[in-house]
Amino acid sequence: MIEKLEMQTKDLSQEKIRLIRELFPNCVTESKERERTILSVDFDALRQELSGSIVEGQQERYQFTWPDKSKAKRLANTPTTMTLRPSRTESVNFDSAKNIYIKGDNLEALKLLRETYLSKIKMIYIDPPYNTGNDFVYNDHYSMTKKDYVDIENSTDECGNLLYNSVSNGRFHTDWLNMIYPRILLSKDLLSEEGLIFISINQSELINLSKICDEIFGSSNFISLITWESKVGGSADEKYIVDSVEYILIYAKNKQNVVIGKQQILSDDPRYRNKDQYFESRGPYILKKLDYRMTSLHYTDSLNYPIVTPDGTEVWPGGESFRQDGGWNWRWSKKKVDWGIENGFIEFIKKNGKWVVNTKQYLFVDNNCKPVDRSIPYRNLITSDFTNTTQGSKTIVDYYDSKIFEYSKPIKLLEYLMDIADISSGDIVVDYFSGSATTGHSVLKRNKEKESDVQFICIQLPEKCDADSAAFKNGFQTICDLAIDRLKKSIVELKSSSVGFRVFNLDSSNMKDVFYSVDSISRNTLDDYVNNVKLGRGEEDLLIQVMLELGIELSSKIEQKDISGHTVFSVDDGYLVACFDDSIDDSTVTELSKEMSGCMYAVFHSGSSMSDEMLSNIEQIFKTYSPQTKIRIL
Structure with missing residues (x-):
């Protein structure tokens, strides 16, 4: 079926009424407005459907309003x-x-x-x-x-x-x-x-x-x-x-x-100021204490064990040389700590006569020595x-x-x-x-x-x-x-x-005013109806307006082809084909439909010389060679 392009944007109020109709079909009816049939809401019926959830008149409610807000909407x-x-x-x-x-x-x-x-x-x-x-x-x-x-x-x-x-x-x-x-x-x-x-x-x-x-x-x-x-x-x-x-x-x-x-942490970040023999592969590092005081719900007895320090003494979570209660744990298991000491991920520091066990958080690798991108949330x-x-x-x-x-x-x-x-x-x-x-x-x-x-x-x-x-x-x-x-x-x-x-x-639109008000055609405007494109508007102008109506991005690839001596536009690798010449014939349409078979849309300008018979022929030709194509005219 051939449809005529509207060459205007959608009426969003009508779109919203269609959504209401899906939920409450009995609340939507049809009416006439400026020579066209439109959907209208029967608010009395809708009010009955929503009778338990309606705020009426000046009933108090939270709202933010100002003069002409409804007009702005x-x-x-x-x-x-x-x-x-x-x-x-x-x-x-x-x-x-x-x-x-x-x-x-x-x-x-x-x-x-x-x-x-x-x-x-x-x-x-x-x-x-x-x-x-x-x-x-x-x-x-x-x-x-x-x-x-x-x-x-x-x-x-x-x-x-x-x-x-x-x-x-x-x-x-x-x-x-x-x-x-x-x-x-x-x-x-x-x-x-x-x-x-x-x-x-x-x-x-x-x-x-x-x-x-x-x-x-x-x-x-x-x-x-x-x-x-x-x-x-x-x-x-x-x-x-x-x-x-x-x-x-x-x-x-x-x-x-x-x-x-998230913000990537850079190598010149002042927090990552420590370096060791692994700097080239792991980057700089910061120190984090290995022990942590847990709540009773999160305390794990297996993480409360002694670690042997560089001088041969033992240190327990909490920094003492003996086991203490109170929820102290290491953050790593004993097996993980042994691996960390062996691979340079643990650093011992003695403060005030007591050993403090730290893990090294490197910038370029995680605690398993796997590559990592370290980042922090934006402020x-x-x-x-x-x-x-x-x-x-x-x-x-x-x-x-x-x-x-x-x-x-x-x-x-x-x-x-x-x-x-x-x-x-x-x-x-x-x-x-x-x-x-x-x-x-x-x-x-x-x-x-x-x-x-x-x-x-x-x-x-x-x-x-x-x-x-x-x-x-x-x-x-x-x-x-x-x-x-x-x-x-x-x-x-x-x-x-x-x-x-x-x-x-x-x-302004590429189309003359009469294009939008067919019912008002008179003897004086008949020529405008037949030749409905404004003077000075070119084929590429028409193509862009068609693309906007059909939802095709403005960045889409646009190519021009010559088919039987007529300029044919191919948009987005053949998703849309368009020919705005008025004088095309059956042979041109046949060649176009064969060459551009598989296109989603084919658009033609009905113009002064395109009869109803020609439009019917276009439809039949595309049904033969490209049946999935949707045909539109302007």
Whole structure:
């Protein structure tokens, strides 16, 4: 059966209603909305099904709310007809590149990515604009006058109680909350089951952001709050206390599936300062006392025995020359101790006339002399001597001989966070407030150092650089221009000529408006219906929009073939084949179906000359030569 592509993202509200229908089929019905049939919830029936577990009206409950929160939630669920258009001229090694850079509003971009990257992203890092009380570039049409706010703000219940925060507090936070909320909602959909989200924030919205994340991810999926001493020194003019730290909030999609990386202990670790004749093979070591005082439940009599010391005397657990009670044990068995003495894993030290027995914990081998990688958990504190904002600025200065971008995060910080997330080859890292592309740069650098293959997806609104700014004076019209140039410079610096990235521009749909409202066709719009692709949109533009709808990753290999004089695209080694020529005939379709037999999807443009008979022929031809192929048209 041939189906028509919708060329828009899914309506998430409809998806959720379908889930309700699986549990309560009697509570879902159909209704008409804007010339289309949609699923609707019969809340009266659903209320009866859940009659024992409903919170009604203004009944007291724990909740975190603000003006227009429901609108922000709907915004995340609302489908979009926008698309991504490839920009080969701005890309590097477009045909082979796996990394993605998107220029455009991140909310619309996240909606477009949702179907394709659903539950595929291992790590999301974002550094959203901090709430300073100034206007947001990301306002999502939430502009609200003070009167509008007061009208909502002063809504009361039947007892006269205000339903929202006071004007002095709430209005300051409302715009920021409405901006961040739908984006975090979509982030959860993108994260894999073992995925983590890292959010940089200052103290002004830390509490509110934590509440949002508790609501969306669940408080049980909180991982940590890292305090980062981001600034070195402070202003002598500060009236109260110098604000020298930022915070990084970490949540999991599903904490039970998360693997947190650990810090490798290096050979210059000050704790491992002892050396012996085995240094070359075992590394330095630390000493650990062999005896230990156990509780009565864990005491083992067989581990309470004497050890012969270098001077021929005996020492018992607890350091005495005689057996003592009180739960003293050796940590090793007698057989293991004999092996340890023979192989240099035991060291005797005499203190105050008494022998102390120690085991040697080597850096490179375990207590059985087997190779080991020693590591320790990461801490929730990052000090300024490890990395700070000055280092982030220095990277930019080194490239451009001037500080052309403010507040760039240091590469070392992003590498540190990727290590916490245990990022490895095949993983995808997303940053949708990517600024000067520090995250993308960090992925490229870390890949080079670790010989790994991690992909990045960076999204940034192309904010214009101020005419007086250093960036503008260096020839950059937008932040995206600067970021793309930085990524190109980093590839050259890292000598990674085979590495690249694909640049996409967020734009309106490739299809004319009439494509989405067939019922409204008139004599005036008939030509638009027949020729439904906008002028200036090419075949590759159509291909990318089709890939997004069919859930095919933007990094997939794209090849062009010539079949009977027609351009045919093969995506992901034939998973999708597409031909957007209007003038194809049966012989072309036959040759295509034979050559690309086994493809999952075949997509054609119905165009001005493709009749119902032709569509029927396409279906029959594929049934003959590639019966498993799903045929789609636009």
